[in-house]
Amino acid sequence: MFHETTGILHTIMSRRSIRHYRPDSVPRDLVETLLTAATWAPSAHNRQPWRFCVVGQAAVKERLARAMSARLRSDLEADGTPEAMIAADTGRSYARLTSAPLLIVLCLSMTDMDTYPDARRANNEYLMAAQSTAMAAQNLLLAAHDLGLGACWMCAPLFCPDTVQTALDLPDDWQPQALLTLGYPAETREKARQPLEKSILWR
Numbered sequence: 001m002f003h004e005t006t007g008i009l010h011t012i013m014s015r016r017s018i019r020h021y022r023p024d025s026v027p028r029d030l031v032e033t034l035l036t037a038a039t040w041a042p043s044a045h046n047r048q049p050w051r052f053c054v055v056g057q058a059a060v061k062e063r064l065a066r067a068m069s070a071r072l073r074s075d076l077e078a079d080g081t082p083e084a085m086i087a088a089d090t091g092r093s094y095a096r097l098t099s100a101p102l103l104i105v106l107c108l109s110m111t112d113m114d115t116y117p118d119a120r121r122a123n124n125e126y127l128m129a130a131q132s133t134a135m136a137a138q139n140l141l142l143a144a145h146d147l148g149l150g151a152c153w154m155c156a157p158l159f160c161p162d163t164v165q166t167a168l169d170l171p172d173d174w175q176p177q178a179l180l181t182l183g184y185p186a187e188t189r190e191k192a193r194q195p196l197e198k199s200i201l202w203r
Contacts, residue, residue, distance in 0.1 A: 011146045022184040034140050038050065038052070043132035049111075060168070068093060134178075
């Protein structure tokens with residue numbers, strides 16, 4: 001049973017993934033406010049490994065959407081997926097990217113992270129950078145909702161990081177992790193959560 005929520009708790013519990021937006025552009029100063037909020041997330045060793053590529057130009061969104069859709073089609077064809085499902089999936093992906101007023105591609109960089117000679121610790125260091133980047137993204141999502149914007153987290157770049165990096169001409173050390181669509185909401189959504197007892201152990 002929840003207590004009445006206000007402030008940050010209300011923001012957390014009322015945020016939803018928004019996929020349909022009004023055509024209005026998002027002012028640059030508002031985007032910078034969101035990115036500033038993102039950078040105040042905790043990070044491993046305080047190295048702040050997150051990187052953000054802000055995509056607002058229609059031609060760049062189009063190039064990215066086409067490249068990612070082509071890669072998705074190639075993967076699904078290799079899986080033997082029926083053409084009707086391929087067309088639906090690639091069409092949905094393309095529409096989500098090109099219809100959003102703004103895209104923010106979340107990347108991580110290992111440049112400032114610790115290095116280790118063994119695979120176990122090196123992998124853990126990478127996971128710490130990925131977790132840090134995800135926490136920055138959560139800050140951004142909550143700040144967007146608090147400021148009247150809608151956003152949706154897309155994990156697709158994890159399946160085609162090289163495609164995203166090439167389409168956006170990202171620096172070599174920027175590793176794509178996720179993509180956020182962003183804009184003023186043109187829909188409202190409700191979503192339930194599983195009962196807390198399914199996800200917790202008391203010891």
